[in-house]
Amino acid sequence: MLMSSFSPGLLLILGAIAVPLFRGTVRQVYMLALPLLALLMAAFLLESGVHGRLALLGVELELVRVDRLSTIFGIIFSIAAVLGVLYSQHDQDPVQQVAGLIYAGAAIGAVYAGDLLTLFIFWELTAVSSVFLIWATATERAYHAGMRYLVIQVGSGVLLMAGALLHYADTGSLSFDELGLNTLGHTLIFLAFGIKCAFPLLHNWLEDAYPEATVGGTVMLSAFTTKLAVYSLARGFPGTEILIYIGVTMTAFPIFYAVIENDLRRVLAYSLNNQLGFMVTGIGIGTPLAINGTAAHAFCHILYKALLFMSMGAVLHRTGTIKGSELGGLYKSMPWTTGFCIVGAASISAFPLFSGFVSKSMILTAVAEEGYFIPWLLLLFASAGVFHHSGIKIPFFAFFAHDSGIRVQEAPKNMLIAMGITSFLCIGVGIFPQPLYALLPHPVDFHPYSVAHVITQLQLLLFSALAFTWLMRSGVYPPELRSTNLDFDVTYRMGLPALARWLVGIFLPVDQAIRQSAVRAFHRVVYGIYRYSGPGGSLARTLGAGSMVFWVLAMLVGYLLISLARS
Amino acid sequence: MTEQTNDSSEKVYWLDRPKNVSLIVWALVGVCVALFFADAFYHKHPHFEIEHLFGFYGVYGFFVCIALVLVAKSLRAILMRSEDYYDTSEESHHTKDLAHHAHE
Numbered sequence: 213m214l215m216s217s218f219s220p221g222l223l224l225i226l227g228a229i230a231v232p233l234f235r236g237t238v239r240q241v242y243m244l245a246l247p248l249l250a251l252l253m254a255a256f257l258l259e260s261g262v263h264g265r266l267a268l269l270g271v272e273l274e275l276v277r278v279d280r281l282s283t284i285f286g287i288i289f290s291i292a293a294v295l296g297v298l299y300s301q302h303d304q305d306p307v308q309q310v311a312g313l314i315y316a317g318a319a320i321g322a323v324y325a326g327d328l329l330t331l332f333i334f335w336e337l338t339a340v341s342s343v344f345l346i347w348a349t350a351t352e353r354a355y356h357a358g359m360r361y362l363v364i365q366v367g368s369g370v371l372l373m374a375g376a377l378l379h380y381a382d383t384g385s386l387s388f389d390e391l392g393l394n395t396l397g398h399t400l401i402f403l404a405f406g407i408k409c410a411f412p413l414l415h416n417w418l419e420d421a422y423p424e425a426t427v428g429g430t431v432m433l434s435a436f437t438t439k440l441a442v443y444s445l446a447r448g449f450p451g452t453e454i455l456i457y458i459g460v461t462m463t464a465f466p467i468f469y470a471v472i473e474n475d476l477r478r479v480l481a482y483s484l485n486n487q488l489g490f491m492v493t494g495i496g497i498g499t500p501l502a503i504n505g506t507a508a509h510a511f512c513h514i515l516y517k518a519l520l521f522m523s524m525g526a527v528l529h530r531t532g533t534i535k536g537s538e539l540g541g542l543y544k545s546m547p548w549t550t551g552f553c554i555v556g557a558a559s560i561s562a563f564p565l566f567s568g569f570v571s572k573s574m575i576l577t578a579v580a581e582e583g584y585f586i587p588w589l590l591l592l593f594a595s596a597g598v599f600h601h602s603g604i605k606i607p608f609f610a611f612f613a614h615d616s617g618i619r620v621q622e623a624p625k626n627m628l629i630a631m632g633i634t635s636f637l638c639i640g641v642g643i644f645p646q647p648l649y650a651l652l653p654h655p656v657d658f659h660p661y662s663v664a665h666v667i668t669q670l671q672l673l674l675f676s677a678l679a680f681t682w683l684m685r686s687g688v689y690p691p692e693l694r695s696t697n698l699d700f701d702v703t704y705r706m707g708l709p710a711l712a713r714w715l716v717g718i719f720l721p722v723d724q725a726i727r728q729s730a731v732r733a734f735h736r737v738v739y740g741i742y743r744y745s746g747p748g749g750s751l752a753r754t755l756g757a758g759s760m761v762f763w764v765l766a767m768l769v770g771y772l773l774i775s776l777a778r779s
Numbered sequence: 780m781t782e783q784t785n786d787s788s789e790k791v792y793w794l795d796r797p798k799n800v801s802l803i804v805w806a807l808v809g810v811c812v813a814l815f816f817a818d819a820f821y822h823k824h825p826h827f828e829i830e831h832l833f834g835f836y837g838v839y840g841f842f843v844c845i846a847l848v849l850v851a852k853s854l855r856a857i858l859m860r861s862e863d864y865y866d867t868s869e870e871s872h873h874t875k876d877l878a879h880h881a882h883e
Binding site (some may be wrong): 580681 | 794847849
């Protein structure tokens with residue numbers, strides 16, 4: 213079937229190029245049609261198997277590999293693209309429109325890639341296209357953040373390529389299947405995935421760049437890059453034990469930052485990092501239930517995280533600020549946005565009847581079933597923490613808290629529609645998880661709505677809310693302050709330049725001394741040559757014919773004397 | 780797009796009254812108490828010993844959240860810098876470098 217050999221990713225990428233040809237409503241319809249068509253392909257038209265085989269320089273490439281794992285990610289990426297396009301419709305900036313569609317297409321193309329070279333090409337394309345969503349903010353700050361983002365993302369691609377080449381040298385194949393951490397090549401690939409997945413210490417590009425993107429750009433960014441990495445880890449490294457510890461660390465440490473961060477979109481970026489931790493832990497456990505949990509959680513997470521970024525984007529769009537210290541009381545002027553934000557908050561917090569509940573519980577159950585007690589306790593802590601900063605802090609400081617006196621219009625209609633559909637999906641998946649479970653990579657025998665599970669989850673969440681309330685009322689809760697909190701990026705934003713200055717400070721005098729002595733030596737040589745060969749130098753003197761005769765005579769006399777002495 | 784008004788004749792919302800906020804707080808306390816004692820009335824399927832403790836999830840959630848906030852708050856002492864920390868430092872180094880080059 214011809215359709216099958218054509219990646220839905222390519223459809224978006226090639227289709228994106230034609231976007232500037234259209235104007236007004238036609239462009240809007242065209243831009244929605246592309247991801248809808250991709251969704252149609254991902255959900256119904258693509259048949260499982262490998263399509264689009266291509267021989268390139270003796271290497272076999274597989275453009276489209278359709279199986280259950282790639283299908284669920286292909287579907288949710290297409291849905292995210294539809295929602296992102298809808299949400300950004302008020303902004304008719306062609307650069308963002310083209311970049312956004314290419315970015316979504318590259319992520320979808322990467323998910324369907326059957327070999328490491330195809331994966332690499334789409335991998336780098338996600339980086340190069342998405343950075344325009346950050347630069348489109350058109351501030352000095354966004355420019356620098358975008359640059360850092362691009363360097364790190366492209367660097368991840370370089371590691372992937374190096375790893376793929378080593379893998380090819382070892383095995384003679386480029387096909388992208390389960391790899392495992394057993395060779396240098398695979399370790400490089402693991403690191404490449406780890407950068408894009410925002411592993412601890414490799415994470416800061418996320419918190420640095422995402423909050424600097426445009427209102428619609430952040431919504432797009434939140435969906436694709438990191439979940440592409442989750443997909444790749446699930447494909448290449450399921451059951452790799454170190455991922456459990458990496459994942460648990462990822463769930464736990466960003467929430468401390470989320471509590472004290474003032475930029476509410478940056479709070480969401482930290483909580484995104486924390487949510488990735490749950491998925492990574494699931495991959496590390498590697499049992500069918502855990503991998504199902506990871507895929508399901510990625511699916512739900514893309515929706516509620518987009519919804520939260522959408523609501524904060526609407527606030528930023530209307531008020532011009534997203535700082536917790538400046539906001540408050542917006543529920544009066546943006547009631548719909550408030551409602552949608554609360555749906556997103558309830559979903560990420562995994563309240564029963566909302567999407568996070570039916571997916572995160574699979575991962576926690578899988579961790580408990582394998583007997584990992586400390587990781588399980590930490591995940592539980594992180595779950596309570598998520599509710600604390602994403603579930604309560606985000607809606608509370610933006611829409612409630614003390615009334616900032618800001619009165620604005622409700623969000624634009626296209627944003628409300630996008631948020632409405634996303635909210636509907638979050639609740640729909642929460643109440644009827646069966647269609648989602650049917651999409652998962654492995655057969656599902658999991659029932660989230662047991663009495664014990666509902667009650668224990670409500671206990672965890674509502675007692676967290678009680679803690680928040682008590683801390684708030686007693687005045688212990690740290691106020692939102694205009695500030696920057698140092699994270700690992702201080703090492704390369706301040707540390708590297710400082711190191712460079714320090715090295716320059718040390719080597720500058722050495723360098724100067726070496727140069728000066730070299731210059732002095734050179735001077736001496738030149739001066740010496742000049743002294744003997746320059747004008748008036750002894751070697752350059754021109755002598756008269758008289759002196760010539762004199763020296764010839766002297767030589768002859770000397771010769772005569774020597775001959776006389778010998779005889 | 781920002782439009783700020785401080786109209787004193789503005790509608791007073793339900794949540795504007797401190798009494799109603801207190802009502803919500805007490806409702807939350809009530810629900811929490813009910814959930815705590817609900818532990819007596821259902822069959823648990825625990826994976827770990829600790830889950831047998833009465834009201835474990837509630838107690839754990841409450842205390843880890845307080846710990847989270849207190850630790851995060853104290854981290855501010857180490858981590859917090861002014862809002863334009865990176866802007867000024869990056870910029871000043873940049874301008875310093877430029878000045879340095881110009882000087883050369």
